[in-house]
Amino acid sequence: MNHKLEIRNLTKMFSTEEGEMAALEDISIEVTPAEFLCIIGPSGCGKTTLLRMVAGLDHPSSGKIILDGKEVKRPSPDRGMVFQEFSLFPWRTVLKNVEFGLEIKGVGDKARREIAEKYIELVGLQGFENHYPYELSGGMKQRVAIARALATEPAILLMDEPFGSVDAQTRNILQEELLRIWKRTEKTILFVTHSVDEAVYLADRVAVMSSRPGCLVKCLDIDIPRPRKRTSVEVNEFREKLLMLLSLERSKACISV
Ligand SMILES: Nc1ncnc2c1ncn2[C@@H]1O[C@H](COP(=O)(O)OP(=O)(O)OP(=O)(O)O)[C@@H](O)[C@H]1O
Numbered sequence: 001m002n003h004k005l006e007i008r009n010l011t012k013m014f015s016t017e018e019g020e021m022a023a024l025e026d027i028s029i030e031v032t033p034a035e036f037l038c039i040i041g042p043s044g045c046g047k048t049t050l051l052r053m054v055a056g057l058d059h060p061s062s063g064k065i066i067l068d069g070k071e072v073k074r075p076s077p078d079r080g081m082v083f084q085e086f087s088l089f090p091w092r093t094v095l096k097n098v099e100f101g102l103e104i105k106g107v108g109d110k111a112r113r114e115i116a117e118k119y120i121e122l123v124g125l126q127g128f129e130n131h132y133p134y135e136l137s138g139g140m141k142q143r144v145a146i147a148r149a150l151a152t153e154p155a156i157l158l159m160d161e162p163f164g165s166v167d168a169q170t171r172n173i174l175q176e177e178l179l180r181i182w183k184r185t186e187k188t189i190l191f192v193t194h195s196v197d198e199a200v201y202l203a204d205r206v207a208v209m210s211s212r213p214g215c216l217v218k219c220l221d222i223d224i225p226r227p228r229k230r231t232s233v234e235v236n237e238f239r240e241k242l243l244m245l246l247s248l249e250r251s252k253a254c255i256s257v
């Protein structure tokens with residue numbers, strides 16, 4: 001079960017005190033079923049805005065987002081989102097956090113619990129079902145967020161710098177776990193990151209965005225077989241290519257300021 005996402009000529013304007021500002025400009029990309037696509041780009045280039053629109057939380061000024069032939073107009077359990085900041089409900093236990101989307105969908109008590117437990121196990125948090133977020137480490141909280149996003153069995157998983165606020169070692173572990181989950185569930189994943197290392201380790205393809213207004217500069221296929229070695233020559237070559245593209249974008253941003 002996997003799904004196709006098309007983003008067609010997407011532009012997003014925001015009204016600010018200084019007038020209309022373009023955050024995204026004419027973005028077009030097709031994400032193939034079960035693809036792992038990473039999006040990188042300078043801060044403020046519109047990565048979160050792009051993901052929020054795919055999630056249906058915000059609307060394009062022009063252009064379209066099409067999932068399985070249907071235009072995206074509003075949020076749906078079809079699209080699971082893991083946000084940039086931890087976004088668990090502090091008053092709910094791990095189990096209740098993971099059950100949240102299923103409650104919204106109207107899934108009955110027993111089925112809800114079974115599904116939530118399955119995903120809690122998938123992210124390696126069995127035994128913590130009755131803990132509250134404040135009792136968990138950053139890495140554990142992100143695992144809960146991933147389980148919560150997966151529990152409604154979305155067609156697409158949207159992840160906005162999900163590992164940005166955990167330490168380097170936990171980040172590596174979470175990356176490996178995400179790859180395992182991706183393989184097991186065959187989800188299509190859109191993953192925003194600041195880290196070139198993370199993009200090269202995870203992605204089938206990396207989309208590089210320009211500084212504001214964000215447009216697509218280049219898509220790079222990372223055709224390195226998995227499991228990838230973080231220190232291999234091929235990984236380093238891709239890392240260098242991406243770093244060069246990004247520094248070019250940053251220098252353009254400095255010139256235009
Ligand atoms: N609701 C809003 N109203 C006005 N401007 C906004 C709004 N949301 C985002 N922006 C602007 O749009 C641009 C893109 O923001 P966005 O958060 O998508 O960037 P980003 O690429 O995710 O940045 P970062 O890497 O720092 O997370 C920024 O200039 C931001 O100030």
Ligand SMILES: [Mg+2]
Nearest residue numbers: 047048049084
């Ligand atoms: Mg962002």
